[in-house]
Amino acid sequence: MTLAENVSTVLATVATAEKTIDKLGQTTVIGVTKYVEADQARALFQAGITNLAENRTELFLDKHEKMSDLPITWHLIGTLQRRKVKDVINLVDYFHALDSIKLAREIDKRAEHVIKCFLQVNVSGEASKHGFSPDELDTVLSEISELDNVQIVGLMTMAPIDATNDELDDLFAKAKALQVSIAAKNLTNIPCTDLSMGMSRDYQTAIQHGATFVRIGSEFFK
Numbered sequence: 001m002t003l004a005e006n007v008s009t010v011l012a013t014v015a016t017a018e019k020t021i022d023k024l025g026q027t028t029v030i031g032v033t034k035y036v037e038a039d040q041a042r043a044l045f046q047a048g049i050t051n052l053a054e055n056r057t058e059l060f061l062d063k064h065e066k067m068s069d070l071p072i073t074w075h076l077i078g079t080l081q082r083r084k085v086k087d088v089i090n091l092v093d094y095f096h097a098l099d100s101i102k103l104a105r106e107i108d109k110r111a112e113h114v115i116k117c118f119l120q121v122n123v124s125g126e127a128s129k130h131g132f133s134p135d136e137l138d139t140v141l142s143e144i145s146e147l148d149n150v151q152i153v154g155l156m157t158m159a160p161i162d163a164t165n166d167e168l169d170d171l172f173a174k175a176k177a178l179q180v181s182i183a184a185k186n187l188t189n190i191p192c193t194d195l196s197m198g199m200s201r202d203y204q205t206a207i208q209h210g211a212t213f214v215r216i217g218s219e220f221f222k
């Protein structure tokens, strides 16, 4: 399959999933380019995927520079070390992996404008996964809401690689319920209207549960 064919297939699948919940066009498809070089990432943009993501600072900086001529919406989706915040945070449009208060404070300190962030939540409780546990969120939110330069646009979560369909339904429904309950609090700097969940193997299910951003890599580059 060519890249263009893969893009059509993914976009058609996204549309089908959106139709089942009557929300056509609600999803932002993010192309995850961590597997490929800048020339292939450029080809993905040219095939219509204008939101791109990297999970590592170095790879992000490299592609950001090589594709600075394109109007890309850039997402940083992986764990960010505090000492690297200053190198990248003002270059990304969305940061998806806010997983500690200390990191939020560092972002606030280094930001030259308001930074749109997703709080990463470990809904599955898997030990290997980053993110806040759902019971910590109340405390975390009240601290983050005091930071002027950090805006929480939504929650981000990842399902275990071996999750069954039932487990996926359960996890994504829980993430959606958490997002809705946080949005209802109307906290300062925390609109929390978005939900970043769903990767190549589970984005249809994620969309059916209300994902507004899906992060897709391998389905484009296979």
Ligand SMILES: *Cc1c(COP(=O)(O)O)cnc(C)c1O
Residues within 6 Å of the ligand: 032, 034, 055, 077, 078, 199, 200, 201, 215, 216, 217, 218, 219
């Ligand atoms: C790699 C990655 C993705 C994309 O994974 P695929 O299974 O290739 O679609 C999504 N989110 C994060 C955080 C990633 O690191």
